[in-house]
Amino acid sequence: MKLIRSVLRMQNLSKKLRQKGKTIGFVPTMGYLHQGHLSLVRQSVKDADVTVMSIYVNPLQFGPKEDFKLYPRDIKSDMKLARSSGVDYVFIPSDQDMYAEKYLTTVEVNEISGRMCGASRPGHFKGVTTVVSKLFNIVLPDIAYFGQKDAQQAVIIGKMVKDLNMPVKVKVLPIIREPDGLAKSSRNIYLSPGQRKDAAVLFQALQIARKMIIEGERNPGKVILRMKRLISQTESVTINYIVIAGADDLLPGKKISGRTLIALAVFIGKVRLIDNIVIKVKSQKSKIKITS
Numbered sequence: 001m002k003l004i005r006s007v008l009r010m011q012n013l014s015k016k017l018r019q020k021g022k023t024i025g026f027v028p029t030m031g032y033l034h035q036g037h038l039s040l041v042r043q044s045v046k047d048a049d050v051t052v053m054s055i056y057v058n059p060l061q062f063g064p065k066e067d068f069k070l071y072p073r074d075i076k077s078d079m080k081l082a083r084s085s086g087v088d089y090v091f092i093p094s095d096q097d098m099y100a101e102k103y104l105t106t107v108e109v110n111e112i113s114g115r116m117c118g119a120s121r122p123g124h125f126k127g128v129t130t131v132v133s134k135l136f137n138i139v140l141p142d143i144a145y146f147g148q149k150d151a152q153q154a155v156i157i158g159k160m161v162k163d164l165n166m167p168v169k170v171k172v173l174p175i176i177r178e179p180d181g182l183a184k185s186s187r188n189i190y191l192s193p194g195q196r197k198d199a200a201v202l203f204q205a206l207q208i209a210r211k212m213i214i215e216g217e218r219n220p221g222k223v224i225l226r227m228k229r230l231i232s233q234t235e236s237v238t239i240n241y242i243v244i245a246g247a248d249d250l251l252p253g254k255k256i257s258g259r260t261l262i263a264l265a266v267f268i269g270k271v272r273l274i275d276n277i278v279i280k281v282k283s284q285k286s287k288i289k290i291t292s
């Protein structure tokens with residue numbers, strides 16, 4: 001496994017690999033790696049000739065009051081995990097190299113970037129789509145891997161790639177969870193032992209929603225109310241949002257039908273956690289498929 005720090009070196013290397021006919025799988029991350037990240041790497045190793053992972057805590061996607069400075073970092077452990085899961089190149093650029101002085105260009109997917117997480121994190125998705133565009137132009141991947149954990153991000157990146165005719169295939173892979181159901185996240189490290197216990201309520205709320213829908217409930221308002229009631233029993237948890245929407249367009253509907261995303265964001269103390277499930281609801285009550 002090789003470490004690349006220079007944008008130019010990474011781009012030249014990718015060009016050479018492509019000239020040789022090699023396919024490039026790309027896993028963009030902010031590091032502090034866990035099994036969620038590594039599941040993306042494993043898929044890339046299966047699909048592509050060469051796997052590139054980027055580790056970059058992108059300042060552009062953090063608000064002024066958010067945790068950019070505090071975001072957990074552990075390059076030594078990341079390098080170990082990346083190597084053992086089959087990464088060929090780790091790309092760790094500097095801020096100066098990514099956003100040179102007088103940097104002016106951004107990429108934004110309108111409408112869907114302003115909903116859900118975008119409503120409480122203004123500019124967040126503009127930061128994400130800008131850095132992902134830049135990384136695509138540097139790494140030149142054939143396939144890029146994203147986690148369903150960040151459901152809205154995955155939809156927005158899919159839309160960006162489609163709208164801008166980017167020659168990249170986007171693969172979205174299932175959420176990897178802790179034994180109690182909590183989605184693995186680099187930010188889980190911020191939780192105190194008590195908060196960590198309380199965080200299980202996110203997955204419990206999603207399970208209750210799933211059960212209600214399996215049993216035939218199609219009114220999103222009723223499902224959300226039940227989830228809110230459950231979560232409000234855990235004092236340390238404050239709801240940021242609960243949304244039931246189309247899994248592909250993120251549009252909330254009056255009735256639950258089709259591929260449906262149930263997504264929530266909460267604060268536990270100062271820690272913001274997100275989670276979701278996708279349910280396929282066909283016309284008949286019994287025909288239901290849980291996809292994540």
Ligand code: AMP
Nearest residue numbers: 029030031036146147149150175176184
């Ligand atoms: P991050 O480092 O948090 O920006 O995440 C990098 C990539 O890993 C994103 O595509 C995430 O959606 C994905 N990811 C993060 N946590 C998980 C998880 N628990 N399961 C699957 N993918 C994940």
